[in-house]
Amino acid sequence: MDTNTTITVGVTIFVAILGSVAAYLNSLRIAARKDQLDHVDRQLRKLYGPLFALNHVSNIAWRAFRQKYRPGAESYWRTAPGPTPEEEEAWRLWMATVFMPLILRMEEVILKHSDLIEEQDMPQCFIDLISHISAYKAVLQKWSNGDYSEHVSVLRFPGAALTAYLEPQYRALKLRQTQLRGEPSGRQRVPKPERAPAAPHAASPAPPPGQPAAAAAADEGRD
Numbered sequence: 001m002d003t004n005t006t007i008t009v010g011v012t013i014f015v016a017i018l019g020s021v022a023a024y025l026n027s028l029r030i031a032a033r034k035d036q037l038d039h040v041d042r043q044l045r046k047l048y049g050p051l052f053a054l055n056h057v058s059n060i061a062w063r064a065f066r067q068k069y070r071p072g073a074e075s076y077w078r079t080a081p082g083p084t085p086e087e088e089e090a091w092r093l094w095m096a097t098v099f100m101p102l103i104l105r106m107e108e109v110i111l112k113h114s115d116l117i118e119e120q121d122m123p124q125c126f127i128d129l130i131s132h133i134s135a136y137k138a139v140l141q142k143w144s145n146g147d148y149s150e151h152v153s154v155l156r157f158p159g160a161a162l163t164a165y166l167e168p169q170y171r172a173l174k175l176r177q178t179q180l181r182g183e184p185s186g187r188q189r190v191p192k193p194e195r196a197p198a199a200p201h202a203a204s205p206a207p208p209p210g211q212p213a214a215a216a217a218a219d220e221g222r223d
Contacts, residue, residue: 044177
């Protein structure tokens with residue numbers, strides 16, 4: 001075999017090896033990207049998506065409740081004069097049938113899918129929410145026994161902290177999902193709204209579209 005033939009064969013083998021290595025590295029990159037996308041999809045589908053939706057619905061329901069009952073009071077229970085018997089009954093009804101089912105569902109989502117939390121540690125707002133719910137269960141048990149001496153949890157609802165955590169996390173994950181899918185970043189990205197100052201009380205009008213619910217519904221601990 002002459003020198004030119006040897007060089008040609010060598011180059012051909014080198015190119016083939018290089019192509020195989022490039023294809024292997026590319027397959028690793030595609031697999032890693034798919035694993036990342038699968039993880040983000042699970043985070044959105046099982047944890048952050050449901051929590052974002054449940055928290056948003058809870059805030060809307062809270063605003064509706066406060067616009068109907070004691071709209072001029074800064075706090076439902078701590079502002080004097082206190083609630084009338086009819087307002088106390090309305091509180092128990094809404095808490096038992098609207099708010100507790102929503103936050104119990106949030107508790108279930110967190111406990112069931114805590115492995116999908118973005119951070120290494122449990123967010124403090126999640127710990128505060130679960131603690132609030134645990135304490136409220138005792139209050140609802142009293143109500144079921146006809147004892148209405150207590151109406152609120154000894155631990156306040158972390159509304160502002162929950163919204164401040166969930167909104168940017170949800171939007172960041174949606175953006176990451178879009179990028180991993182290779183879609184134009186402008187197509188599905190939900191713009192992060194500027195946070196407005198907290199409303200003076202929970203009876204303020206509903207915020208305009210895109211404004212965080214925390215501005216109108218989560219500024220007090222729902223008591």
